[in-house]
Amino acid sequence: MLPDLERELLRKCQAGNSRFFEPIVRAYERPGMRIALGMMGNPDDARDALQDAFVKTWQNLSRFDLKRRFAPWFFQILRNQCRDALRSRKVRFNLEALDQGLEMKPGNPEDGPERRAERRAAKEMLWKGLERLSEDHREILVLKEIEGFRYGEIARILNIPEGTVASRLFHARRALATELRAAGVTYP
Amino acid sequence: MDVRTQHTVSHEDLMRFLDGEATPEERAAIQGRLEASSELRREFAIFRSIKEDFRDLSFAPQEGDSVWDRIRSRITQPVGWTLAVSGLVGWIAYGIWTFAKSPSAIVVKLTTGAVVIGVLVLLAQVIWDRYREYGSDPYRNVHR
Numbered sequence: 001m002l003p004d005l006e007r008e009l010l011r012k013c014q015a016g017n018s019r020f021f022e023p024i025v026r027a028y029e030r031p032g033m034r035i036a037l038g039m040m041g042n043p044d045d046a047r048d049a050l051q052d053a054f055v056k057t058w059q060n061l062s063r064f065d066l067k068r069r070f071a072p073w074f075f076q077i078l079r080n081q082c083r084d085a086l087r088s089r090k091v092r093f094n095l096e097a098l099d100q101g102l103e104m105k106p107g108n109p110e111d112g113p114e115r116r117a118e119r120r121a122a123k124e125m126l127w128k129g130l131e132r133l134s135e136d137h138r139e140i141l142v143l144k145e146i147e148g149f150r151y152g153e154i155a156r157i158l159n160i161p162e163g164t165v166a167s168r169l170f171h172a173r174r175a176l177a178t179e180l181r182a183a184g185v186t187y188p
Numbered sequence: 189m190d191v192r193t194q195h196t197v198s199h200e201d202l203m204r205f206l207d208g209e210a211t212p213e214e215r216a217a218i219q220g221r222l223e224a225s226s227e228l229r230r231e232f233a234i235f236r237s238i239k240e241d242f243r244d245l246s247f248a249p250q251e252g253d254s255v256w257d258r259i260r261s262r263i264t265q266p267v268g269w270t271l272a273v274s275g276l277v278g279w280i281a282y283g284i285w286t287f288a289k290s291p292s293a294i295v296v297k298l299t300t301g302a303v304v305i306g307v308l309v310l311l312a313q314v315i316w317d318r319y320r321e322y323g324s325d326p327y328r329n330v331h332r
Contacts, residue, residue: 166200
């Protein structure tokens with residue numbers, strides 16, 4: 001969404017007109033769902049967290065400074081919502097999420113059934129590995145590897161310095177490598 | 189992973205290099221250290237392999253599965269409730285005032301008042317019980 005258009009929509013939302021919130025929700029629900037799914041591990045909990053985050057965004061919109069960028073602010077609310085939800089319920093990474101919300105990127109059409117099975121197994125191992133990580137490690141990997149944010153954006157969403165983003169990513173990747181090794185993945 | 193990257197390249201610099209966030213000068217320096225250290229290359233290969241595994245994974249929430257309808261009802265309901273409740277309170281207050289000022293016999297006023305107050309107390313009790321149960325209702329988010 002164009003920044004000027006987004007700012008104009010948010011200005012109208014701040015005036016209390018909820019119908020201008022719809023394009024905002026539609027623009028952010030897909031990246032929001034990806035982040036929530038990566039944090040919560042299953043589509044039901046992810047959808048609940050996403051809805052609650054949008055409602056909180058609406059309720060706090062009057063305090064939002066229109067000179068700032070909306071995306072980091074919203075993703076910060078979503079991240080906090082996911083963490084709040086995980087305090088009251090255990091994280092449940094189910095493999096159904098892989099079929100409902102996750103897809104394999106199209107592979108080489110020449111890949112045989114064996115290669116496809118290998119990729120599927122690797123995906124499942126990665127998914128289960130994510131479940132076993134701490135919330136700090138999981139959220140930074142989701143923001144970086146699944147949503148593809150740059151360090152500056154991650155720093156704004158997590159409210160930490162950019163140097164800490166790099167350091168936390170190192171520890172998160174190392175923890176994930178340890179989990180994957182424990183699950184039988186071998187590295188050269 | 190027992191290699192101590194800090195002896196050659198800091199953790200942060202290695203991550204910036206991996207994620208394409210390093211400056212050209214930093215890239216050249218790290219590239220040189222990678223060429224000089226097989227242990228560092230091995231460690232870097234592990235991180236790169238994990239990154240590639242993630243690339244293979246793409247989240248694709250289903251089309252047409254928007255959360256907007258549920259959000260709309262949640263953000264408009266409070267406005268509706270506020271208007272409805274304040275209107276109802278005003279309406280009841282006006283009714284009581286009009287009835288109290290009417291020339292009806294005192295017995296009629298007392299009995300009618302008792303019926304109305306009784307019904308309102310029961311209604312308030314039901315609303316309060318429902319409100320208290322709402323927080324623990326496992327089916328509150330179930331939609332037809």
